[in-house]
Structures are given as C-alpha cells and as structure tokens.
Amino acid sequence: MTSAAAPPLRQRADLLFGLGWIVLGAAIAAGSWRMDRLEGQGVEPYAVPGLVPGLLGILLALLGLAMALRARRGPAAGTEAARAEPWRAALALVLVAGFVLGLLGRGPPFWLAAFIFMFLAILLFEWPDRRRAGTLARGAVQAVLIAAAASAIITLVFQEVFLVRLP
Amino acid sequence: MPDGLLALGRALGGFLDPVSLAYAVGATLLGIMVGVLPGLSATLAISLLTTLTIKLPPNDAILILVCAYVGAIYGGSRTAILLNIPGTAANAAACIDGYQLALQGRAGRAMGIATTGSVAGSVLGILCLASITPWLAEQALSFQSYEIFWLALFGVLMSGTVVGGDPLKGWIMGALGLFAAQIGQDGIHAHERFAFGDPDLAGGLSLIPVLVGAFGCAEVLTVMAERAARPRLHPVDSILPRIRDVLRYWKTILRSGAIGVTMGILPGVGEDMAAWSSYAAAKRLSREPEGFGQGSVEGLIAAETGDNAAIPGAMIPALALGIPGSAPAAVLLAAMIIHGANPGPMLIIQQPQFIYDVVAMNLIATLAMLIFGLTLVRPMLVVLAVPRSVIMPIVLVLCAVGAFAIASRLFDVWVMLAVGVAGFGLRRFGYPMAPFVLGLVLGDLLDKSLRRGLVLSGGEIEPFFTRPICALLAVVVALTLALNVPPLRAGWNRLRGAIGAWLARR
Secondary structure (H helix, E strand, C coil), rough: CCCCCCHHHHHHHHHHHHHHHHHHHHHHHHHCCCCCCCCHHHHCHCCCCCHHHHHHHHHHHHHHHHHHHHHCCCCCCCCCCCCCCHHHHHHHHHHHHHHHHHHCCCCCCHHHHHHHHHHHHHHHHHHHHHHHHHHHHHHHHHHHHHHHHHHHHHHHHHHCCCCCCCC | CHHHHHHHHHHHHHCCCCCHHHHHHHHHHHHHHHHHCCCCCCCHHHHHHHHHHCCCCCHHHHHHHHHHHHHHHHHHHHHHHHHCCCCHHHHHHHHHHHHHHHHHHHHEEEHHHHHHHHHHHHHHHHHHHHHHHHHHHHHHCCCCCCHHHHHHHHHHHHHHHCCCCCCHHHHHHHCHHHHHHHCCCCCCCCEEEECCCCHHHHCCCHHHHHHHHHHHHHHHHHHHHHEEEECCCCCCCCCCHHHHHHHHHHHHHHHHHHHHHHHHHHHCHHHHHHHHHHHHHHHHHHHHHHHHCCCCHHHHHHHHHHHHHHHHHEEEEEEEHHHCCHHHHHHHHHHHHHHHCCCCCHHHHHCCHHEEEEHHHHHHHHHHHHHHHHCCCCCHEEEEEEEHHHHCCCCCHHHHHHHHHCCCCCHHHHHHHHHHHHHHHHHHHHCCCCCHHHHHHHHHHHHHHHHHHHHHCCCCHHHHHHHHHHHHHHHHHHHHHHHHHHHHHHHHHHHHHHHHHHHHCC
C-alpha cells in the first residue's frame, strides 16, 4: 500500500462509488416512502407498491456504506486493471452515442445510418496503425466495402428473412 | 419414466423436420462463433437471438436459443486453448491446461479433449434435466410466496457472490438489477413506480434492451476502448477425440458432470463456477495433481465437462421454479416467457410436454456441437483472424436492431445505450454484469412474492423464517452475507477457531 496521503486510485474510486451508492440508495428509499400508498384502494401498509423498492434502496445504501468503509480502511481486493486507452474510449463513446442518438430514427434510413457508423468506426479505430503502415487509402476503401456489405446484409436479412422492423 | 420417454420421443419427433434442424445447425454454429470471439458472451448471443427470432414459432425460436447457448459455451474453449483468453467467462478454467497443451504443440488434441468433455458434460446434464426437473417441479407445487421470495433473493445473492472478484460489488449490481425491475407498473396493483410521468418509463424497462446494453453495447465499448493485438494462433494437430481419454478419466468426467449440474441448479451460480469447481475437485482428487497447470488432460476435461453440464443444470430451476441457474439461463427464461411458455411450478401441470421439448432441444444442440467440433475446427478459427475493429461496429449495429426489434420503440434503443454506457463505466471499476441480469429477471418475482406472502400472513414476517425450506434458505443467505463482509468474516473465523481449539482439547 502507498502512503496515506496518496491512496491508490482504485481505493479512492471505491470510496467515491460507495458514497454514490449511498446517495442513490437514499434517493430510491425516499422516493419509495413518498410513493402513493393506495390507501383508497384498501391496500394494507405491508403491501404498498413502495415496499420492495424502499427496501432495495436501503440495501443499496448499506452496501455503499460497507464499500466506503472498506475503502477507508484498506485497498480493495480483486479488481481488474483498466487497460483502455483514453482516446479509444472517448471515440467509442462518441461514435456509439452519435449513431444511436443522432442517426437512428432522425431521418436517414437504417441502412445509411448503419453504413455511416460502421465506416467511421472501422476507419477511425484502425487509423493509427494504418498511418504507421502507410495504408490509409487501402484502409478507407476496405472500410467502405465492409460497412456497405454489412449494412446491406443486416438490412436484408432482418427485414426480409426475420421480418423484423428496423429503426 | 415411460411417460417421460414417450414425451421425449414426441418432442424429438417434432424437431425432425428440415427447417427446425437447419435452425439448430445454424444457431449452434453461430453460437460457437460468438463463443470463439472473446468478449461476446453466451448471454449476448441469447439476448440478440431472442429479439431476432421473435416472429418464429415458439419451439423453433427456443430451439435456436438453446443451440446458441450450448454452442457459445463450447466455442469459448477454442479461444482458451489457442490464445489463453477465455472465449466466454465459463472457459477461464479451460485456459490453464488447454493453453499449456497448445504450447506443447498439442492444440488439436486439447480441442478434441474439450469436445469430449463438453459432449459428456452436456449428456450428463441432459439426463439430469430430464429426470430432476419433473421431480423438482412436483416439490415446487408446495412452494408458496415465502419460498419463492427466498429463492429469488438467493439467486441474486449467489450470482453477486461468485461472479467477479468482489462480492460487495456483485451484490450492488444485484440490488441495482432488482431495482431496475421495479421501474414501471408494479405487478400487483399496476401502480406506476419511478416513471416520473414518462409514458415510456411507465411501461417498465424491457428486459432484452437492457440485456443487450449490459452485455452487448458495454462489451463493444470495452473492446473498442482497448488496443487489440492480432492474435497469433498455434498450429493445430489432429482434433479427433481419443476414446482412451474418455476411458481413462471416466471418474473425472462423471464427477465433473455432477458438480457442473449442481452448480447449474444452484440459482445464480452458473457455468463459470461449475468449471472452476470441477477443475478444483479434479485437481484435489487426481493421482497426478502436479500435472495440473502444465497441460493436464484431466484438468481440461474436468473444466469443459463442468461448464457444459451446467447448461442443462441451469435450465432445471428455470423450468421448475422460474428461477434461472445462470445469467444466460435468465435470458432464456425471459425468452420462454415472451414465447408464451410459463416456466415455474405450474409448468408441469399446464405444459408438461414443454420440459421434454427443452430436453430434446439440448440433445439436438449437443449433437450439432459434436459434429461441428469434429469437422469445422479450422474454418471456425478464421473468425479469430478478423480484426476486432471490424467485428465490434457490426455487433453494435446488431445490438441496436435487437433492442428495437422487440417493440419497435426507439426508447428501447436509448435504454440499451444508457445501460451500455453505464455498464462500460462500471465494468472498468470491477462491477460484474451477471448479478444485474439476475436481479432484473427476478425483481418482479421478488416484489410480488414478498408482498403476496405478507398479505397471506396478514403482515407477519414469521412464515418467511419458520417454514423449513425458508429457514434453510434464510440461514444460507445470512451465512453468505456474513462470510463475505470482512468484519463479520473475522468474527466467524474467530468462532471457528475457538470451536476447533475446543474440539482439539476434547
């Protein structure tokens, strides 16, 4: 363990997460307490709709408390190290959120939305390797071909074979 | 039993048409490919296929899901052997000796052993599925809300305890899953909970979009965020399983099968734990324990028999009690409900044939797995050579289609995204997803059984502790909690030490 002045990152994360769970659990419990008890329908106090969510809120807060206390006392056991690269994580989030929130159901037909997303994702994630190898143009052509084929196959198979409606 | 055999014969006969068999073969192959790809799990395969097969006749749809389930758990052993990466979490134990065998140039033999173990495990599991399920369902007819409440809680708690390295985080995810299931109209009074006036939220979070988010979207984000190296595959020698291995290790196979089925039956425990427990037991009882970790055939056979035996095992409580044995079985259970089956104690009375249909599905899946295991080794490994930067965007598009297909609501796709992003973040801090799934599937049951039980008892909580099975489950739940919370565990250890010392003195 490192010195107390600089606790390991993960331990601090556990402390913050623990506090977060306490807040969330308390909010859930409060929301459950304020929920309609349906007394007008003759529902007994032990069968109100807020009973189980309320108990779960309390449970979550208690588990959060246990976690926060543990993080204060010592390092947590058995947590995996994050191997992610920040730029990749950010790019993945932007692309996926852009696809789901910005493209789907916003005008472009499904095949086009899927094509744009897959093309950008394949191209951008391979960019550093491709640039190093000097095959950017080839990578772009490949990305176009793969995205077009995948988009066409997915659209056709699901619409025509599985009869599924597409977004 | 003759009745059972007749029902099984009828069930098998029902699947012997070309279309059903083609579905079975295709789904098993797809399952194996999903299993081979690290990161794509059996749970994801079943969730996605549930939505894509929603328009098919129920038995064909569930056949596809069972085949994909069996195929995925089996396929994961390929990656474990060749790359030392478990293709699904259930194959982690197979990495230890499987990869060692591959390093020694015996990758093909290792795959043959994995095929042997998987098929043997499946067959043992299917025998138990066919014999135990009707019996358990009969017992379960006497269960009331009190027992069901404890079983639901037990399932979520066990899943949180055994999955991942940190029980506390597992339980937190379980509690979140249980809470997520409370959103929307409650199951007794149809009162809107935590909907904040939003009509979409009032309908509740649909299971499939949440699952696709937790296992698909979150996984895609995780893999995209990591830099993936191109895998280097080991050369593959003959993949034909040897009869000698079966004969030599028959005890290990039987034991691992029994352990696997037991782990499968225990609510929430599942395939991963089955593989590890079988492996540990084999190591402890082996005549050559020093070979474990150095490429032991026995170790690999134990791990792969265990996890495949757990698949039919996990379906036993799902069918008989409505409580899934593992995360993939939870999705399978949800799919059965979507397709009009009613798993739970009443199943044996209302749809007794369905139990045997599921047995037949497992048999067909095992057969397909065996055929692919013996023939299609090299072509299937091509999947591993496709860069992940190509596969993951395609999987994400499939996730979006899958989330949308269930009800044609864009809201469901947003739910998938929200759960996926949250899951991505939480996973990076060591929070497992499986307990969340168990919680989500069991939340409604937990809510209804607790409140119904209280109504039945007139508000007394006594029956929750005094009925025999309830008392047993309550003790197990309390002990599980106690043994995994550090201060309580210290107390327990001191108590155990004191008892030991006292016994030693006597």
